[in-house]
Amino acid sequence: MDELTGLPEWEAGNVQLTSRARADARGRLLEAIGQETRRGARSGLPRRLVLRGAFVGVAAAAAGVTVALTRDGDDASTPNLTTLSAAQLLRKAADTTRADRGRLPIPRDDQYFYTRTYTERTYRNGGRTRTWTDESWMSVDGSKPSSRQEYGKVHHDPPLGAHEVSWPPTVYSELEKLPTDPDELLGLFHRDTPDSPMRDMQTFGEVCLLMRGPRVMPPGLQSAAFEALAEIPQVRIDKDEVDVLGRHGIAVSYPGLQFAFLFDRATCAYLGLRVRGGFTAKTVNGEGRETNRYDETRSLQQIAVVDRIGRRP
Template sequence: MDDLTAVREMEADVAPLTDAARTAARARLRRAIVREGRSGALSRRIVLRVAVAGTAAAAVAGGVVVANRGGSETADTPRLTTLSAAQLLRRAADRTRADGAGIPIPRDDQYLYTRTYITRTYVKGGKRRTWTDESWMSVDGSKPSRRQEYGKVHHDPPLGEHEVMWPPTEYAKLAKWPTDPEKLLKTLNLGGGRPGKMAFGQACLLMQGPRVMPPGLQAATFEALARIPGIRIDRRAVDALGRQGVAVSYPEMDFSFIFDPKTYVYLGLRVKGSTGYPVDGKLKHRDWYHEMRAREELGVVDRIGQRP
């Protein structure tokens, strides 16, 4: 009997596992591997069971590796479990809901603090630059804010005295955004057209700026992206801090979201860009670069200069 037949017979009378059950199963397997992997005694039945828990999808095209077994391997043993880009985004949504539970809802008189680490590597010559940007954004926009972009400090006047940013940075405005993925997708798509490039680009801008998301908005953003046809995966991504990750992108877009391939934690953005200058009314590109942005910290504080 081959392994796939054994898997089908084992689970023939069992209801399909939920995502949470699959995640728990993988955690149990990793603990079993630590206990038994050194002696090579990891049972074949346990390995077959995790193949079911991971939906036995080792050959799914365009997937991301999320689990593997340790110890000795044989040719007929399932080795990898994979996720599609949409599945990865949904699990990232679940993770961000859990991680965001401890972030307090800010008062209007407080500030949203973010610290972002940025690395930029130029294609020609390989020159590398780094920045650590810190920003204190007034929650309701009634106070001046201090914002850093590539090391340069900007002192923004209160809301109403300067150009309004899009997507907004004011917490009260973001709190009005829908957390239903379908409705949020329409918002990101600026109200019309087929979901795709526009929505993906707006989601990147939303995640790029110095802002703290209201409860459920970041998770809904990932779930909205999961509904966009054509999203794809790069399994060889590295974030600005050198952490291995997996990137989710859209064709012909210069932005990618990077996630931890094991925990699904959001690590940051990958960007391709260039410096430019106008010539005859057109923007000429030069000095192409690859940029990584990693979120290091975010929180709520009472004044500019204070850190969580």
């Protein structure tokens, strides 16, 4: 049976799908069907097949499928339609990260990690936008003072104490202790909440915290984190997002959380985090308090190893 013959209207107009496009769409569709079949067997619910979703972006809710439209080469007359689930996108991001991080040298303990981060915050009430460019110099082994910026404010951090423990860790040797096998890393995050209904949500949040600060990942850790997230059933793809640098990306989020990961639409490279938050402040007349809500993107633009605070690559 050809699962795509039920969509003759797609090719009834001017756009004709190539053999490659049809084969790719069929493969994604069969994967989505397999995921729904397994999920239905576990839950006792009847299997739902969403055939049109493989072509025109109707969501297969249980599989979290969305559509990205690309083209074969530079020929605009040969569209290549591809469906990606959140899990597939995260695995592609892991592959891209694994290749990119191989260019960063292994640091010495006496060096510093330099990071430059761009942040843009847009307030929903009034639409006012603020931007920050933050630079940080973090001691590789924590034995020296560090300097970091957050929202333009400089923090001078003293050397870490011998027994000081923090999460997520900033000391490179502590980050190196985290497993780079996705299943082991997922098990580490699940360790404290093995049977909690909130376990997957907490795991997604922990990875967001791991990625949020001005820290540098040892080889394999960031890609393992993305692959671990790909194993969480409820991760989903959000609509098109634009980061502070104007790059169009795809967001991967978890229901109920205000954090999401942003990935480049073309390469699946990690761009940064989207945060939706708010804070409470006094009203102008001082008679009450109101919550100011905002949307924010944080993009880690540059990572390098330097010899002292203040030096830039």
